Each structure stands twice: as C-alpha cells, then as structure tokens.
Amino acid sequence: MQIMCQKRGRGRSRAEMNNANVDGDKGDDARSQSTTYKSLQLKRPDKKNLSHDLKNGQDMDVDDLQDGSFLNAVVKVYCTHSEHDYSLPWQKQRQYTSTGSAFMIGGRKLLTNAHCVEHHTQVKVKRRGDDTKFVATVLAKAIECDIALLSVESEDFWKGTKPLRFGCLPCLQDAVTVVGYPLGGDTISVTKGVVSRIEVTSYVHGSADLLGIQIDAAINPGNSGGPAFNEKGECIGVAFQVFRSGDAENIGYVIPTTVVSHFLSDYDKNGKYTGFPCLGVLLQKLENPALRACLNVTSNEGVLIRAVEPTSPAKDVLRAGDVIVSFDGVPVANEGTVPFRFSERIAFGFLISEKFTGDLAKLGIIRGGREMNVVTTLKPRVHLVPYHIEDVQPSYLIVAGLVFTPLSEPLIDSECEDSIGLRLLTKARYSLPQFEGEQIVILSQILACEINIGYENMSNHQLLKCNGVKIKNIRHFAHLID
Structure with missing residues (x-):
C-alpha cells in the first residue's frame, strides 16, 4: 500500500518509505523520491479567521461545474527543481521539471502544495484557456501542512480573474469535486466523489499528523495543489495525496480549509510561516x-x-x-x-x-x-535530524580529505539506510536534542589523498569528539579545528 506524494517526505525506515509517496507529475529526468511520516500536531481555526474572500455561496448543481466561472481561478503550475546533492554537498543534482495545480485566493495570491515547488529554481503558472505562462514567486512554504503561497507580478495574469471562496469543514457523505491539471492532458480536469472520512491524517511530504479529509474522488499526479469544491462552488480544501493499495481504490486526501486558514493567518500575522506548534x-x-x-x-x-x-x-x-x-x-x-x-x-x-x-x-x-x-x-518541535533542508546549501567541512556534514533525512535517503548503519539510524529517529542547535556530525566520506592513506573506505561514522572535546554541531567542530 502507498500514500502517493511524488515529492520528498522524511521520517522512518526504508520499508515505511516505500509505502508513502505525494501526488505530482514529474518530468522524465526526475529521480524517484522516498517519503515517510513523522508526528506533529494540527489545527482547526474559527471560521471567522478564514479570510481571503470567505463568503457564503449559492447552491450550485455539481453537474454544472464545467461551466462555472470559478474554475477559471484554477491554474496549472510548471516548476523546475534543483535539489542539493547531500552525498556531495558542494554541488547540486541535475534539474528536473514537474507540473501541478494552484488556485487564486484573493490579494493576488495563489495557493498550491509545498511539494509542487520544493527546491524550485523557477515557477511558472498558466491560466485556463490561455497560451501564456507567467513567472510566479514563492512567498512562503509550509512543509508540515504541504502548502505554498505564490504571487504573480504581471498585471495581465490577473485581468478578469475572480478568487475562490472558501467553505467550511464538510460533513460525511457531502459531495465533493476535485479540479486540477493531472497527467494525461493539458486541459482542466474535474472528478467527483463524496467525503468518506475526516480525521487526523499523516501528511507524507511534511512528515506531520494534521486534520485531513478523505474522499473517493480520483486524484492523480498533477492534481496536487488543486481545489476541492462542495456543491455551493466553495473551496473546501486542497488536493495533496492519495492512498494506493491492492485492497483499496479511490482513496484521496484533501487539506481542509481549517489547516489552510492556520497557514494564511500565520503568514498574515508574522509576514512569514512560523510553523505548527507542539506540546514537546x-x-x-x-x-x-x-x-x-x-x-x-x-x-x-x-x-x-x-x-x-x-x-x-x-x-x-x-x-x-x-x-x-x-x-x-x-x-x-x-x-x-x-x-x-x-x-x-x-x-x-x-x-x-x-x-x-x-x-x-x-x-x-x-x-x-x-x-x-x-x-x-507552545513552540515548533526542534528536530535532532532535520526532515527537510530548504533553500540553503547543506553544511559541510573538509579536513585533510575527510568530509564532515550534519546528518539529515535527505542525506539518509541519498546514502540509503543500509550504509548509514542501525546504530546511527536509531539515534537519528528516536533521540531527542538536548539543546537547540545540536547536530549529529558524521564523517560522510574520505577523498583519497596521501595524508589519509589507509582510511579511504571509511564512511558514515559519527564524530563524537575532537581532541577530547564533545562535538555540539558542525560549526562548533569547525571552530575547534581552527
């Protein structure tokens, strides 16, 4: 069984990684990404906090959704990704492309999934029925809840547009329609279903547990970031992942507007995303x-x-x-x-x-x-081994050909768990940081040269001390070396 999400999540064992994936249509150059789970906490803000044009809509026949003008608020996302190479942290991997969906929410902003624009170097969007792609800027990314906020500067992009209205949390068996740009074509796609379950759900990309809506409408790669509508034509959430199993069919998941509201309120209040807190x-x-x-x-x-x-x-x-x-x-x-x-x-x-x-x-x-x-x-959780390293180059230090770097889930994915070793994996997955800024520093590999003859085959060992001093993090180690 699988929870599909074609961008990277972080967390557990390799066997569990193989059971999890996030929906999104990649290009041919994309390499397979493993995904996993990790607990956090979740949210349900008051309906009055659902800003960004949250109004009551009129009932609309689901059969007329194809003719609804609000479908013009759903756009196609084209993203070029360039991820760092965590095994060789001084360089990046080959670029690849993917497509997804997004929609207008007011204030000249677009909402999509964070995994659609992960490690982005360029993001472009195209409106329904248009032949022009417009460059978009990523304003904020919420890894835990798999939401990203985009903006487009071009005036032409916004001409004649109308943002979507957000609705409330649906009830069981409510009709739902998912709209987006999945693979198999270039035009907008509409699929229908019902709400089958509302509960705390594992968010694969963010390795978090948050409120989620389970539906039986088809969600395919490329639907990521697209809206899900109720019968009033209101957006009740964002499509983001599916469950694959030989014993189950048509199990998709939608991020509810309560989680979306938490993200937007956080961004509006702080000017950036500060994260979901935890009890600790x-x-x-x-x-x-x-x-x-x-x-x-x-x-x-x-x-x-x-x-x-x-x-x-x-x-x-x-x-x-x-x-x-x-x-x-x-x-x-x-x-x-x-x-x-x-x-x-x-x-x-x-x-x-x-x-x-x-x-x-x-x-x-x-x-x-x-x-x-x-x-x-309440504060966000501090991870000893980070699940995501976004928009910054991984830290590393080379001394006499010895390559040191902090342990991270992207590095574990890159190196494969078998090469990391059970003891180090156990510490990475279950140990708690004793202070903020603590890192597990490892000897990643050795670049062969005369000074390290005889040690060339050593790799992925934890660095505990330097000259008898316990290592706190990579910066502390660099200071001791100097």
Missing part, C-alpha cells in the same frame, strides 16, 4: 487499568507523559510520569482522543494544532495522585 512531550495511552492504578489515576481520562523534550518550554512545568487529563479545559480520554463535532472524537494533537507558535496552553495534570493545573508555551 512523548505520550502514551492510558487504557490499562493496572497502569492507571499505579499512577493513582481513578478516572478513565488522561494520557501518560513518557518523556519531555529538553528543548521544549514544557520541561519547566511537566515531568515524565505526569498524566494529562485536560487541555484548555477539554477533557482528554485515556486512548488519547478529545471531543470533536457531532459526537465524534479526534486525536488529542488536534487541539494543539489549533494554536499558534507562542500561544499558551493550560493543562490539567495528575502528578503522584494529586490534580493540578499548569501553563506552558
């Missing part, structure tokens, strides 16, 4: 009665804190062994869920995703059988 703890379900009794938890509520991340503000108020029973007054069940709409339940992380970086969270906890309330600040 590792949690465990508390369904076992014996475990609850051991922790002096008499109710059926709460989840156990297994560990607190050293770089998180939560380290000042939370401890391993605490039981979280409420978040901002919302009770947390022992299987890690909280109340959702219509008597439904959803993963606890959903409440955290509604917050923004720097927001405060009030937690009800049980510590040693005693109930208490604490307040902590």
Whole structure:
C-alpha cells in the first residue's frame, strides 16, 4: 500500500518509505523520491479567521461545474527543481521539471502544495484557456501542512480573474469535486466523489499528523495543489495525496480549509510561516487499568507523559510520569482522543494544532495522585535530524580529505539506510536534542589523498569528539579545528 506524494517526505525506515509517496507529475529526468511520516500536531481555526474572500455561496448543481466561472481561478503550475546533492554537498543534482495545480485566493495570491515547488529554481503558472505562462514567486512554504503561497507580478495574469471562496469543514457523505491539471492532458480536469472520512491524517511530504479529509474522488499526479469544491462552488480544501493499495481504490486526501486558514493567518500575522506548534512531550495511552492504578489515576481520562523534550518550554512545568487529563479545559480520554463535532472524537494533537507558535496552553495534570493545573508555551518541535533542508546549501567541512556534514533525512535517503548503519539510524529517529542547535556530525566520506592513506573506505561514522572535546554541531567542530 502507498500514500502517493511524488515529492520528498522524511521520517522512518526504508520499508515505511516505500509505502508513502505525494501526488505530482514529474518530468522524465526526475529521480524517484522516498517519503515517510513523522508526528506533529494540527489545527482547526474559527471560521471567522478564514479570510481571503470567505463568503457564503449559492447552491450550485455539481453537474454544472464545467461551466462555472470559478474554475477559471484554477491554474496549472510548471516548476523546475534543483535539489542539493547531500552525498556531495558542494554541488547540486541535475534539474528536473514537474507540473501541478494552484488556485487564486484573493490579494493576488495563489495557493498550491509545498511539494509542487520544493527546491524550485523557477515557477511558472498558466491560466485556463490561455497560451501564456507567467513567472510566479514563492512567498512562503509550509512543509508540515504541504502548502505554498505564490504571487504573480504581471498585471495581465490577473485581468478578469475572480478568487475562490472558501467553505467550511464538510460533513460525511457531502459531495465533493476535485479540479486540477493531472497527467494525461493539458486541459482542466474535474472528478467527483463524496467525503468518506475526516480525521487526523499523516501528511507524507511534511512528515506531520494534521486534520485531513478523505474522499473517493480520483486524484492523480498533477492534481496536487488543486481545489476541492462542495456543491455551493466553495473551496473546501486542497488536493495533496492519495492512498494506493491492492485492497483499496479511490482513496484521496484533501487539506481542509481549517489547516489552510492556520497557514494564511500565520503568514498574515508574522509576514512569514512560523510553523505548527507542539506540546514537546512523548505520550502514551492510558487504557490499562493496572497502569492507571499505579499512577493513582481513578478516572478513565488522561494520557501518560513518557518523556519531555529538553528543548521544549514544557520541561519547566511537566515531568515524565505526569498524566494529562485536560487541555484548555477539554477533557482528554485515556486512548488519547478529545471531543470533536457531532459526537465524534479526534486525536488529542488536534487541539494543539489549533494554536499558534507562542500561544499558551493550560493543562490539567495528575502528578503522584494529586490534580493540578499548569501553563506552558507552545513552540515548533526542534528536530535532532532535520526532515527537510530548504533553500540553503547543506553544511559541510573538509579536513585533510575527510568530509564532515550534519546528518539529515535527505542525506539518509541519498546514502540509503543500509550504509548509514542501525546504530546511527536509531539515534537519528528516536533521540531527542538536548539543546537547540545540536547536530549529529558524521564523517560522510574520505577523498583519497596521501595524508589519509589507509582510511579511504571509511564512511558514515559519527564524530563524537575532537581532541577530547564533545562535538555540539558542525560549526562548533569547525571552530575547534581552527
């Protein structure tokens, strides 16, 4: 089984990588990209925060979607990508091209998927029925939620255009229509289906867990970044990935407008994307009665804190062994869920995703059988091994032919997990950073020369110390060498 997303995600083992991919139509020069998962938190802003022309629309017959003028707001994206070579960090890989979809949201901005413009060197867009491609600028990229914001300076591009209206979170079995420019043709494509599920979903490209809409409408490579409409002609989300399995068909995923609203509000407020925050703890379900009794938890509520991340503000108020029973007054069940709409339940992380970086969270906890309330600040997670390295050249240092570089998921993908070694992989995937800026520095390879004769075959070993001093990061190592 696969979750398709033809750009890179980061996270777990090679076997898990083979089960995940993000939709997007690549050119022939594109090399295959592995994708993976990693947990984060998610979001559901209030409807009043859905700016950018969020208005109530009139009911529209789905059969008339082909004639809807709002389809003219959907454009085709042409992107040229140039990714860094992480095995040879002083150079880049060969360029490749891909196509995707985007749509107008007001303020002369376009919305698409982040994986459609990943490692971009040039982005162009073309309107429906037009023969001219216009150069676009990437204003912001949100890797976690796989959203990117584009702008086009040309006045000709915006003549006679009308932005899409955003709708609210749909209900189960609501009709949905996906519009975009998938492979198989150059004109706009329309597919229909229904909403089959709404829950916290693994976002392959961003290696995050956020609210997602599952639909049964066909989503194919090239549909990425295209809008999904309800029967009123309102945009209810952004198509971004599909699930492939021999036992399942027509399972596609849409980024809901609640997640889109969080991204846009973050960008409008800060002038850039600051990310989804996290609580900074590792949690465990508390369904076992014996475990609850051991922790002096008499109710059926709460989840156990297994560990607190050293770089998180939560380290000042939370401890391993605490039981979280409420978040901002919302009770947390022992299987890690909280109340959702219509008597439904959803993963606890959903409440955290509604917050923004720097927001405060009030937690009800049980510590040693005693109930208490604490307040902590929410910040984005600090990763010991980054999942994405965007728009900057990978750091490296060459000393006597020895090539040192920080360990990253792109490097692991490039080198293949077998060559990295189980011990280093385990540290990369499960270790927590002890301070901000900490890196795992490795000896990537040795460039053969007279001074390193006899060591030419060494590669992918962690550098622990230099002259007896423990290495903090690549910059610290360079300072010690100087």
